Amino acid sequence: MRNPVGWAALTAFSLAFFAFIYAPLFVIIGYSFNSNPVNMMIWEHFTFDWYAGLLGLADRTTDVSNRAAYVESTGQMLAALRTSLTVAVITTTISTVLGTATAIALARYRFRLRGVYNGFLMLPMMMPDIVLGIGLLIFFVTIGMNLSMLTIIIGHCTFLASYVFIIVQARIAGIDPALEEASADLGASEWVTLRKVLLPQLAPGILGGALLAFVISMDDLVITYFVSGTGDTTLPVFIFGMIRRGVKPEINAIATLIILASVVIAALGLWLRSRKTD
Amino acid sequence: MAALLEISAARREFVTPEGGRLAALDGVDLTVGANEFVTLLGPSGCGKTTLLRAISGFEVLDNGTMRLDGMDLTALPPFRRPVNTVFQSYALFGHMTVARNVGYALEVAGVGKASRDAQVAEALEKVGLAGMGGRRPGQLSGGQRQRVALARAIIAKPRLLLLDEPLSALDRNLRQQMQLELKTLQHSLGIAFIFVTHDQEEALTMSDRIVVMRAGRIEQIGSPRDIYRHPKNRFVAEFIGETNLFPVTVDHVAGNIALGRTADGVELQLPATGRSVGEQVTAILRPADFTLGTAGIPGQVTREVYLGSDLYIFVQPKAGGPEIRVIARDGAGAAEGAAVHLAHDPTSVHVLEAA
Numbered sequence: 042m043r044n045p046v047g048w049a050a051l052t053a054f055s056l057a058f059f060a061f062i063y064a065p066l067f068v069i070i071g072y073s074f075n076s077n078p079v080n081m082m083i084w085e086h087f088t089f090d091w092y093a094g095l096l097g098l099a100d101r102t103t104d105v106s107n108r109a110a111y112v113e114s115t116g117q118m119l120a121a122l123r124t125s126l127t128v129a130v131i132t133t134t135i136s137t138v139l140g141t142a143t144a145i146a147l148a149r150y151r152f153r154l155r156g157v158y159n160g161f162l163m164l165p166m167m168m169p170d171i172v173l174g175i176g177l178l179i180f181f182v183t184i185g186m187n188l189s190m191l192t193i194i195i196g197h198c199t200f201l202a203s204y205v206f207i208i209v210q211a212r213i214a215g216i217d218p219a220l221e222e223a224s225a226d227l228g229a230s231e232w233v234t235l236r237k238v239l240l241p242q243l244a245p246g247i248l249g250g251a252l253l254a255f256v257i258s259m260d261d262l263v264i265t266y267f268v269s270g271t272g273d274t275t276l277p278v279f280i281f282g283m284i285r286r287g288v289k290p291e292i293n294a295i296a297t298l299i300i301l302a303s304v305v306i307a308a309l310g311l312w313l314r315s316r317k318t319d
Numbered sequence: 320m321a322a323l324l325e326i327s328a329a330r331r332e333f334v335t336p337e338g339g340r341l342a343a344l345d346g347v348d349l350t351v352g353a354n355e356f357v358t359l360l361g362p363s364g365c366g367k368t369t370l371l372r373a374i375s376g377f378e379v380l381d382n383g384t385m386r387l388d389g390m391d392l393t394a395l396p397p398f399r400r401p402v403n404t405v406f407q408s409y410a411l412f413g414h415m416t417v418a419r420n421v422g423y424a425l426e427v428a429g430v431g432k433a434s435r436d437a438q439v440a441e442a443l444e445k446v447g448l449a450g451m452g453g454r455r456p457g458q459l460s461g462g463q464r465q466r467v468a469l470a471r472a473i474i475a476k477p478r479l480l481l482l483d484e485p486l487s488a489l490d491r492n493l494r495q496q497m498q499l500e501l502k503t504l505q506h507s508l509g510i511a512f513i514f515v516t517h518d519q520e521e522a523l524t525m526s527d528r529i530v531v532m533r534a535g536r537i538e539q540i541g542s543p544r545d546i547y548r549h550p551k552n553r554f555v556a557e558f559i560g561e562t563n564l565f566p567v568t569v570d571h572v573a574g575n576i577a578l579g580r581t582a583d584g585v586e587l588q589l590p591a592t593g594r595s596v597g598e599q600v601t602a603i604l605r606p607a608d609f610t611l612g613t614a615g616i617p618g619q620v621t622r623e624v625y626l627g628s629d630l631y632i633f634v635q636p637k638a639g640g641p642e643i644r645v646i647a648r649d650g651a652g653a654a655e656g657a658a659v660h661l662a663h664d665p666t667s668v669h670v671l672e673a674a
């Protein structure tokens with residue numbers, strides 16, 4: 042029997058919970074269509090201008106009086122986005138391979154100092170970003186490496202490999218080792234077993250780890266802030282720079298587009314997973 | 320019978336968490352003939368799984384040799400051994416269809432698709448799963464998964480099939496049906512089976528030979544009848560089937576019958592061959608070896624267990640000592656509390672030399 046009061050309370054709580062999580066996002070999405078260029082808190086009327094401006098579709102540079110309200114240059118922002126995507130794709134690839142290989146090695150092979158490795162792999166996740174960022178910066182300066190896209194990629198890989206490792210390790214812990222034995226028993230070499238049995242079994246974990254790594258890489262501000270040079274800037278660092286000179290309406294539009302992209306990626310991930318499992 | 324598998328002096332030690340050493344295999348010698356059905360039987364932890372894993376190559380022996388068809392297996396990794404295994408957990412590949420599971424051995428051996436498909440269909444047919452090839456293991460019942468595991472293990476026509484408690488997850492009816500099917504399959508395939516079970520009844524009904532193990536050692540190898548009727552020691556006698564053990568002193572020998580008496584005074588007739596007066600031996604009688612009558616050991620029925628057409632009764636001998644377990648026909652007048660006499664045929668008594 043349902044208790045009506047309890048049921049109502051549960052419903053109210055759930056609604057409040059989702060409101061708490063999503064309200065800020067909806068506010069941003071709402072304001073991204075507000076045409077007021079000076080004070081975005083005051084609703085003027087609906088417009089697509091900020092999106093058009095971002096994408097370089099509308100030439101509003103003639104409106105000199107509002108000059109300060111606009112993105113410095115659409116080109117700069119797109120360059121930052123391109124850097125972010127490049128960094129994210131490369132780091133996701135590297136950290137997924139590293140994290141997966143490490144998880145398999147630690148779960149399936151016995152060697153000295155196994156426990157120690159395990160501990161060290163958890164560390165980058167628990168360390169505050171700011172400490173990692175400063176540490177990386179000092180390291181790069183010490184070895185005389187110029188800050189560039191390469192240092193961003195290296196910086197991201199140091200902790201993203203750990204994230205992938207944790208997720209793949211959780212998955213591998215749930216896989217019956219007898220599966221690999223059965224494969225070997227039926228004549229498959231270790232390499233064939235890895236390809237035909239272990240990796241397909243791990244696929245949801247690897248995919249999950251890769252998506253997480255991609256999203257975190259796209260999102261990272263603190264560490265990237267320390268290890269990015271003057272040339273290559275990622276989107277979060279670029280936005281952070283914009284905000285320091287005042288919150289501009291374009292930021293809402295950028296944020297909305299990022300939310301949209303995240304939703305698409307998450308949906309893609311879920312769809313792939315639902316296809317994989319039976 | 321030509322020896323297919325020869326294991327001699329196999330030894331495997333594990334380091335226990337407490338830091339000690341434990342010999343899971345402690346000098347095992349075993350020969351298995353072609354097309355023989357051998358069952359490993361023994362209490363939990365006696366080394367049955369370890370022995371199977373040593374044969375399939377997942378455990379490396381510390382000592383001893385292992386030959387298959389005269390070929391030394393010692394240095395061969397599992398994937399090069401012409402031996403296949405049916406795992407207790409089935410270990411089916413959940414991400415593959417039933418057909419691909421079954422054809423896996425052929426797939427990794429590089430057999431072409433057409434020939435593979437034909438053999439998969441044939442193997443599925445053999446285990447009664449024709450037409451199920453398109454399913455996923457997750458969509459099958461326990462018994463069907465068991466059959467897939469079996470089909471997968473026999474498709475490459477191994478010389479020797481290892482089965483580690485393959486039926487333990489099935490219910491009683493399915494289990495009995497599978498026992499029969501396994502036996503039939505083993506005959507038609509003409510390959511040798513090494514079968515592990517906890518279930519002595521299963522061992523007795525299915526095996527050509529039973530290997531009774533204890534603590535990493537083989538206690539006795541023999542046919543089911545041998546093991547049941549002529550156990551080598553108390554352990555084997557007590558492990559296989561219900562047993563009454565009587566430590567007796569031989570009182571006198573007359574003709575081909577010797578009379579033994581327990582410390583409590585229960586008198587038993589034994590075959591006289593090899594007996595001498597005053598000797599201490601253990602007499603073994605199975606519950607079915609006793610008949611209720613007017614002569615024999617006097618006693619009183621203390622408990623009865625109804626088994627269908629038979630009645631399982633516990634009889635307290637008048638002279639004292641432990642209760643005797645007896646199987647009587649239902650309606651033979653063996654109700655609880657009844658006074659009975661237990662007669663037995665002296666020739667059916669098995670005698671262990673040690674008291």
Ligand SMILES: Nc1ncnc2c1ncn2[C@@H]1O[C@H](COP(=O)(O)OP(=O)(O)OP(=O)(O)O)[C@@H](O)[C@H]1O
Nearest residue numbers: 333334335341343362363364365366367368369370
């Ligand atoms: N990898 C291992 N490390 C340490 N000890 C082990 C290992 N594998 C098995 N043993 C020990 O070896 C002994 C024999 O184990 P085994 O699995 O062969 O027993 P079993 O006869 O198959 O038992 P069961 O009937 O319960 O399956 C046990 O005492 C077990 O604890």
Ligand SMILES: [Mg+2]
Nearest residue numbers: 367368369483
């Ligand atoms: Mg076992």
